Amino acid sequence: MLTTFTPVEKPLNANRSAGSAAVTPARSEDVLVEVRHVSKKFCRDLKRSLWYGIKDVLTELNPWQKAAGSTSTSAPPSEHDLRHGEFWAVHDVSFQLRRGECLGLIGHNGAGKTTLLKILNGLIKPDSGFITMRGRVGALIALGAGFNPILTGRENIYINAAILGLTKKEIDAQIDSIIDFAEIREFIDSPVQSYSSGMQVRLGFAVATAMKPDVLILDEVLAVGDAAFRAKCFKRIGSIARDCAIIFVSHDQSQMARICTQAMLMAAGRCLYYGTTTEAIDQYNALQAAKSGTQFTLQTHEAIQSVAFAEGARAMTVQAGEPLTMKLRVSTQQRLPVGIAFVNFIDLAGTTVGQADFSVRLDAIPEGDSEVSPLIDRVDLAQGIYSLNLAVFASNRQETLVHAVNCAQVHVSGAPFMWCAYKMPVSEIAINSAV
Amino acid sequence: MELCERTYSPEPLLGSPVKLIKSLGADMLAGRELAWRLFMRDLSAQYRQTCFGYVWAFLPPLVASLTFIFLNSQGIVEIDTGAVPYAAFAMMGTLLWQVFVDAVTAPVQTLNAAKPMLAKINFPREAILLAGFYMVLFNFAVRLVLLVGVMLWWHVPVGLGLAFFPVALAGLLLSGTAIGLALAPIGTLYGDISKSIPIFAQFLMLLTPVVYPARTEGLAGLLATWNPISPLIVTARETLTGQDLTLLLPFGIISFISVLVTFAGLIAFRLAMPHLIARMGG
Numbered sequence: 001m002l003t004t005f006t007p008v009e010k011p012l013n014a015n016r017s018a019g020s021a022a023v024t025p026a027r028s029e030d031v032l033v034e035v036r037h038v039s040k041k042f043c044r045d046l047k048r049s050l051w052y053g054i055k056d057v058l059t060e061l062n063p064w065q066k067a068a069g070s071t072s073t074s075a076p077p078s079e080h081d082l083r084h085g086e087f088w089a090v091h092d093v094s095f096q097l098r099r100g101e102c103l104g105l106i107g108h109n110g111a112g113k114t115t116l117l118k119i120l121n122g123l124i125k126p127d128s129g130f131i132t133m134r135g136r137v138g139a140l141i142a143l144g145a146g147f148n149p150i151l152t153g154r155e156n157i158y159i160n161a162a163i164l165g166l167t168k169k170e171i172d173a174q175i176d177s178i179i180d181f182a183e184i185r186e187f188i189d190s191p192v193q194s195y196s197s198g199m200q201v202r203l204g205f206a207v208a209t210a211m212k213p214d215v216l217i218l219d220e221v222l223a224v225g226d227a228a229f230r231a232k233c234f235k236r237i238g239s240i241a242r243d244c245a246i247i248f249v250s251h252d253q254s255q256m257a258r259i260c261t262q263a264m265l266m267a268a269g270r271c272l273y274y275g276t277t278t279e280a281i282d283q284y285n286a287l288q289a290a291k292s293g294t295q296f297t298l299q300t301h302e303a304i305q306s307v308a309f310a311e312g313a314r315a316m317t318v319q320a321g322e323p324l325t326m327k328l329r330v331s332t333q334q335r336l337p338v339g340i341a342f343v344n345f346i347d348l349a350g351t352t353v354g355q356a357d358f359s360v361r362l363d364a365i366p367e368g369d370s371e372v373s374p375l376i377d378r379v380d381l382a383q384g385i386y387s388l389n390l391a392v393f394a395s396n397r398q399e400t401l402v403h404a405v406n407c408a409q410v411h412v413s414g415a416p417f418m419w420c421a422y423k424m425p426v427s428e429i430a431i432n433s434a435v
Numbered sequence: 436m437e438l439c440e441r442t443y444s445p446e447p448l449l450g451s452p453v454k455l456i457k458s459l460g461a462d463m464l465a466g467r468e469l470a471w472r473l474f475m476r477d478l479s480a481q482y483r484q485t486c487f488g489y490v491w492a493f494l495p496p497l498v499a500s501l502t503f504i505f506l507n508s509q510g511i512v513e514i515d516t517g518a519v520p521y522a523a524f525a526m527m528g529t530l531l532w533q534v535f536v537d538a539v540t541a542p543v544q545t546l547n548a549a550k551p552m553l554a555k556i557n558f559p560r561e562a563i564l565l566a567g568f569y570m571v572l573f574n575f576a577v578r579l580v581l582l583v584g585v586m587l588w589w590h591v592p593v594g595l596g597l598a599f600f601p602v603a604l605a606g607l608l609l610s611g612t613a614i615g616l617a618l619a620p621i622g623t624l625y626g627d628i629s630k631s632i633p634i635f636a637q638f639l640m641l642l643t644p645v646v647y648p649a650r651t652e653g654l655a656g657l658l659a660t661w662n663p664i665s666p667l668i669v670t671a672r673e674t675l676t677g678q679d680l681t682l683l684l685p686f687g688i689i690s691f692i693s694v695l696v697t698f699a700g701l702i703a704f705r706l707a708m709p710h711l712i713a714r715m716g717g
Contacts, residue, residue, distance in 0.1 A: 049714055050624045057706075057711070060449070061703055061707070123553075123556075136439075139556060145556050146473070
């Protein structure tokens with residue numbers, strides 16, 4: 001049996017992998033979300049922030065104030081508009097979303113993503129620019145809002161749904177499917193305080209997805225829950241994706257690559273990149289690489305005076321599927337026979353995803369100073385940042401010659417359609433038309 | 436298909452007052468059912484974990500009046516309340532006073548309790564204020580039972596004025612709500628408000644003719660005349676005890692002002708919320 005893969009035609013969806021073939025291109029031309037030059041400032045100091053809050057409220061209540069200076073047509077606000085102690089949490093961000101599209105927001109913690117979501121949700125006013133939202137807005141930002149721990153799960157479903165804007169009729173019609181989705185039917189009439197946090201998340205998510213919004217905002221809510229439930233949530237979101245515009249914030253890059261049609265990279269409140277998902281993820285990884293501190297440990301045999309990756313070879317960049325040469329400089333007192341030698345590639349999560357074994361190629365480390373450069377034929381890894389561990393054992397397999405943890409970094413970039421850890425080559429295929 | 440469109444910008448909402456009032460009305464209507472659900476949630480949760488249930492609703496004012504009843508009965512404090520027995524007089528006063536204080540604290544309290552929701556979800560926020568108001572009404576209903584019991588026990592004479600009691604009560608509730616709404620925005624930012632209300636309430640209770648009848652001369656008379664809450668308490672109590680309504684005009688004026696302040700307070704609440712939420716965190 002063959003599995004066919006048909007790439008989707010529209011250029012905007014070209015970064016989606018085969019796994020999301022269920023999502024169709026944008027159905028209509030109506031723009032549901034329009035964001036123009038939005039900025040928002042916050043204050044660092046709490047007491048000063050509260051005082052500014054009072055001043056802002058009084059300004060708002062003043063019927064004689066003139067209209068705000070910064071609108072969508074004027075220049076973005078500058079540092080002069082900041083009062084003492086304030087900073088721009090979001091600065092001059094613009095984008096547009098149509099029905100069926102999905103925007104991924106990526107950035108380090110504290111980049112301003114949640115603030116932007118709050119403005120989109122109508123909770124706070126921007127300090128300049130404007131946002132237009134059309135249709136019903138559903139936000140999966142805080143699951144289980146309004147839950148009272150003493151009341152039962154069933155009662156809390158009604159409360160949570162009412163807060164999210166569902167009428168009693170709508171809830172009654174969907175109550176059974178909500179309970180089934182949450183998979184807690186036997187505990188639905190117990191007080192919520194007896195639920196585990198995972199069960200509460202299930203319940204919150206089940207209620208939140210009962211809405212049929214036109215704009216859906218997801219803020220890292222898919223990070224919790226067990227793997228099976230997360231898969232179910234994803235499927236549910238995928239099924240409503242074509243009917244609404246989604247804004248998705250997540251740190252999981254494969255999730256983002258699967259469902260987003262476009263992505264925006266934010267850092268310190270500013271938009272660094274807005275365009276294809278692959279490129280945004282690449283740039284994000286590059287930023288992370290530049291920042292991550294190295295916790296380098298080294299353990300060597302007494303005969304080895306020094307071993308390290310060569311200067312300039314400690315941070316390597318390679319295209320997925322391309323060869324990579326690693327340069328090691330080693331200085332020893334005597335010739336050391338080698339039994340096992342390899343370099344492990346470890347992803348940001350700490351999982352060892354690949355190993356480059358050059359035991360066969362390396363008989364021994366020669367005496368004196370030398371440069372050892374293993375050549376990896378193909379780096380078949382998904383895009384991302386990997387730290388390298390080097391391990392060399394003596395030929396008697398008992399002594400450790402070198403054990404270096406986090407001695408170098410490799411940045412693998414641009415692997416379209418590859419959202420797995422490892423690519424498995426297929427060299428043969430048999431096609432039999434008779435069956 | 437017609438989609439509702441909303442624009443968020445730094446433009447002042449006061450610039451288009453008609454739109455503002457329309458959206459206020461729309462939100463209050465939309466929030467009706469939610470307010471009821473929030474009220475039922477708080478009610479069920481409040482007494483589910485207690486043994487004595489709703490008794491706790493009228494114990495505080497009862498205990499407050501018992502202090503004065505004791506002092507009066509022992510002759511330590513001599514208060515002449517005419518045809519009405521002092522015990523009944525004091526209890527009625529403290530029950531009515533408690534209703535007023537409840538109405539003042541309700542907006543700040545419910546808003547502070549709802550901070551996690553407010554900071555994360557967009558929903559008609561007037562529903563929270565409305566739910567708080569329902570709770571005030573409910574607590575009053577429980578106290579009303581006690582009030583009726585008190586009146587029957589001490590054979591308090593009632594007159595035609597009893598028909599006016601709901602109006603007097605409405606005036607009391609409205610003025611309490613007006614003050615509460617005025618305090619609410621600052622109350623969500625600074626904890627000083629919720630801390631100071633109980634202290635001021637205790638002190639103000641002694642400055643208002645709650646446990647003693649209104650004087651006409653001296654400092655107490657001055658206070659009775661100029662304290663805006665005294666006409667409310669006095670009128671409400673007079674309707675219950677069949678006495679003449681002596682402070683009807685001040686009562687009317689204050690109630691009217693309360694209506695205006697409540698309306699202004701709702702508008703101010705609506706305008707202030709985005710700024711308060713920005714400082715609330717979460």
